[in-house]
Amino acid sequence: MNIAFFLVPKAEIICLSPENSMRQALERMEYHRYTAVPLVSGDGVYVGTITEGDLLWKLKNTPGLDFENCHRVLLEDVPRRLNNQPVNIQSNMESLISLAAAQNFVPVIDDQNVFIGMIRRREIIEYCRELMLKKTDAAAAGSGN
Template identity: 65%
Template structure:
């Protein structure tokens, strides 16, 4: 099976620039009900994933930081506590599954390391469930 089969392309993915603000991230997360958003730099390269936890830790550890002034903090100023690893578009399914065990989604990059989309854990689980059902029918 090819990873591209599971790919949600970049133009359908909610992502932010590392130069976006903390407030923009909070608003996007709220609007789309996400707990994490991939970051893509000005060259189109995957730059990490910002999570709700990262934003909460920044607020907790920054005296005076509130939602009202969160527009003053850029995402590249916030430590990413979880390092979501991307997968190459030509990687094996096993590589994808191993990453998905630890990540809600797996960023996908092309031959030039450019971000081209994500694979959500949901699609991987659905694929694995279908494989199990087929195997059970054969038995």
């Protein structure tokens, strides 16, 4: 199975730039109800993922920082706790599944590390569920039940 089958293209994804402010990130994440968003540089390269937790810890650990002035802090200055590893579009299902076990979504890049989309864990789980059901049905048919 080609992992491109699961790809949600970049055009359908909310992304942020490291040059966006914390306030922009908080407002977009709230509006879209996301807990994590890919960070993509101006030239399209995947740089990482920013999470609600990253923003919360920055607010907590920066004296004088609050929602009213967080527009002054760029996302590139917010430490990220997790490192969502991307997968190359040419990768196999095994690579994808091992990353998806630890990430809600897997960023997908091309050979130049340009972000081209993501694959959500939900779709991978659904695919595996369908495979299991097919095996169960085949086994039942083979045993005459």
